[in-house]
Amino acid sequence: MTIAPEAPAKPIVPEFLELEITGKCQLTCPSLCYAKAGPTEGHGTMTADDWKQVISDAARLGVKKVQFIGGEPTMHPSFEALVQRALAEGLDVQVYSNLYRVKLTHWELFAHPRVSLATSYYSDDPAEHERVTGRKGSHAATRANIVQAVTRSIPLQVGIVEVFEGQRVAEARADLESIGVRVINTDRVRSVGRAEKHVPSIGDLCGRCAKGRAAVMTDGTVTPCVLGRFLPTGNVKVQGLAGVFGGQRWAQTAASIPAATRRARRMIPTTAIRRTPKPATLRTDERGTTSDELGRAGQAAGRRSRPAGVPLARRRGERAAAHVRAVLVGAGRRCLDAPQRPGGSRSVG
Ligand code: SF4
Numbered sequence: 001m002t003i004a005p006e007a008p009a010k011p012i013v014p015e016f017l018e019l020e021i022t023g024k025c026q027l028t029c030p031s032l033c034y035a036k037a038g039p040t041e042g043h044g045t046m047t048a049d050d051w052k053q054v055i056s057d058a059a060r061l062g063v064k065k066v067q068f069i070g071g072e073p074t075m076h077p078s079f080e081a082l083v084q085r086a087l088a089e090g091l092d093v094q095v096y097s098n099l100y101r102v103k104l105t106h107w108e109l110f111a112h113p114r115v116s117l118a119t120s121y122y123s124d125d126p127a128e129h130e131r132v133t134g135r136k137g138s139h140a141a142t143r144a145n146i147v148q149a150v151t152r153s154i155p156l157q158v159g160i161v162e163v164f165e166g167q168r169v170a171e172a173r174a175d176l177e178s179i180g181v182r183v184i185n186t187d188r189v190r191s192v193g194r195a196e197k198h199v200p201s202i203g204d205l206c207g208r209c210a211k212g213r214a215a216v217m218t219d220g221t222v223t224p225c226v227l228g229r230f231l232p233t234g235n236v237k238v239q240g241l242a243g244v245f246g247g248q249r250w251a252q253t254a255a256s257i258p259a260a261t262r263r264a265r266r267m268i269p270t271t272a273i274r275r276t277p278k279p280a281t282l283r284t285d286e287r288g289t290t291s292d293e294l295g296r297a298g299q300a301a302g303r304r305s306r307p308a309g310v311p312l313a314r315r316r317g318e319r320a321a322a323h324v325r326a327v328l329v330g331a332g333r334r335c336l337d338a339p340q341r342p343g344g345s346r347s348v349g
Contacts, residue, residue: 011246044218048078059089099145210254
């Protein structure tokens with residue numbers, strides 16, 4: 001007999017909250033998109049005021065970082081206002097964009113020291129990349145904006161999802177490294193949305209869901225993450241964010257995921273756990289913090305300490321790592337950043 005967990009005395013609040021603010025996107029990613037996004041999709045039933053309420057509630061409850069995601073989040077008419085609300089509430093912000101088109105005002109927004117970017121890139125070969133995105137010209141546009149982000153010293157992580165056999169994943173990584181991208185993740189396709197091959201289950205999730213992260217969909221539904229959209233667990237328009245995170249259903253969802261996750265991790269091929277080697281080899285320190293995480297945190301720490309408007313000097317090597325390790329030791333290890341953006345896999349943007 002299974003005993004369902006009771007509603008927790010304290011809400012189970014994730015540190016990282018994904019806000020899927022729109023289903024609209026310039027691309028379609030026909031065999032990949034977890035959200036089934038596209039040019040004809042809409043922004044859903046959440047109003048700008050609903051989103052602002054969610055953001056303020058998240059900050060009050062203890063969320064540390066929000067990710068704006070979609071669809072293409074920059075296509076939402078209130079995108080800038082929502083990012084500004086998150087920053088005003090003291091939250092860190094990540095924008096997961098396909099970087100297909102970036103307005104000048106958005107570059108200015110991305111220059112804020114608490115904003116970072118994430119995107120997806122599939123191949124150094126334009127034809128291969130566009131086979132995934134479904135749009136001609138998307139490779140050149142995204143690559144040019146990746147270069148732009150690097151040039152502007154905006155923290156950026158790029159996910160490469162292996163969508164089809166023979167895809168030039170290693171070459172894509174080398175291409176990204178050659179243009180100065182420091183944080184690169186590789187992942188497999190997950191069976192969600194347009195990539196669905198089997199009915200998705202908790203075995204398809206990464207395991208940080210519910211306790212470490214959650215997502216709010218365009219209709220207010222709360223799920224363990226955007227890939228865990230098949231696990232609806234309340235709605236902010238009905239219960240509010242505090243009501244969802246403090247409820248029995250959320251506790252049950254959180255309790256159900258870890259065991260399945262261990263199974264899922266065993267299923268991940270080694271190609272899916274490669275990380276960007278930087279500056280030498282990827283290592284794990286005595287606390288289990290990978291050099292990848294140290295580097296990302298170092299990048300974030302570097303940005304936070306610089307005066308506004310001053311270009312970020314790239315921080316590499318022991319000084320940054322030692323500083324970040326000290327921060328992590330003081331604060332306790334926690335997820336400092338989202339590893340990848342989900343697509344019908346955990347990528348794409
Ligand atoms: S995967 Fe990302 S870029 Fe592709 S259609 Fe979906 S939201 Fe747009």
